[in-house]
Amino acid sequence: MTQDELKKAVAKAAVDYIQPKLDNDSIVGVGTGSTANFFIDYLAEIKGSFDGAVASSEASAERLKAHGIPVYDLNSTDALVVYVDGADETNPALELIKGGGAALTREKIVAAVAEEFICIADGSKWVETLGNFPLPVEVIPMARSHVARELVKLGGDPVYRENCITDNGNVILDVHNMAITNPVEMETAINQIVGVVTNGLFACRPADVLLIGREDGVETVR
Ligand code: 5RP
Numbered sequence: 001m002t003q004d005e006l007k008k009a010v011a012k013a014a015v016d017y018i019q020p021k022l023d024n025d026s027i028v029g030v031g032t033g034s035t036a037n038f039f040i041d042y043l044a045e046i047k048g049s050f051d052g053a054v055a056s057s058e059a060s061a062e063r064l065k066a067h068g069i070p071v072y073d074l075n076s077t078d079a080l081v082v083y084v085d086g087a088d089e090t091n092p093a094l095e096l097i098k099g100g101g102a103a104l105t106r107e108k109i110v111a112a113v114a115e116e117f118i119c120i121a122d123g124s125k126w127v128e129t130l131g132n133f134p135l136p137v138e139v140i141p142m143a144r145s146h147v148a149r150e151l152v153k154l155g156g157d158p159v160y161r162e163n164c165i166t167d168n169g170n171v172i173l174d175v176h177n178m179a180i181t182n183p184v185e186m187e188t189a190i191n192q193i194v195g196v197v198t199n200g201l202f203a204c205r206p207a208d209v210l211l212i213g214r215e216d217g218v219e220t221v222r
Contacts, residue, residue: 006213054071056107057107099136099198129180
């Protein structure tokens with residue numbers, strides 16, 4: 001199977017997984033990226049069975065609206081029954097690296113609100129130790145050099161992501177060469193750097209369920 005076929009398989013599995021949890025009042029949190037895009041396309045097939053969605057990016061909001069799915073502001077919603085999103089890496093504890101698509105801050109906010117966070121990923125995203133994928137860090141533009149120096153002190157090798165402004169008007173530093181043996185500690189330490197908006201470690205709030213696409217089918221990991 002191609003990587004896209006695996007992404008489609010987990011996207012479809014996610015719709016099958018959430019459908020019994022939905023009713024006419026349910027609002028679904030929706031992530032960002034190519035796997036999340038496949039999820040949106042399958043979600044549209046059951047759009048009569050839930051109220052609407054909250055999106056973690058402008059791009060996902062546009063795709064949802066194009067399918068006729070109502071998109072709500074997070075502040076106008078009381079609860080999100082689920083949040084479904086992809087990842088750049090996942091370890092066996094379902095701690096993630098996210099933010100390859102620069103949507104990490106809104107993704108982390110929506111994940112924080114959701115009752116259940118379902119990660120969907122093709123098998124290439126599975127790792128024993130996080131950090132092979134460069135860790136995205138969203139930074140207030142004027143703090144970029146300061147944050148980069150502090151990230152070097154934490155053992156990383158930050159690289160400014162060219163031509164990338166986030167939906168929040170900020171910039172991204174991608175931190176290379178960091179073996180993240182204690183993700184909760186590292187997520188917390190990076191958050192303490194003044195000028196950091198969010199980092200792409202989802203360890204303090206990991207996924208609750210992982211649907212991972214492998215050659216022999218979609219595996220559910222909890
Ligand atoms: C965007 C993300 C994505 O979930 C992550 O980059 C995975 O993307 P894809 O599904 O295209 O492989 O965190 O900020």
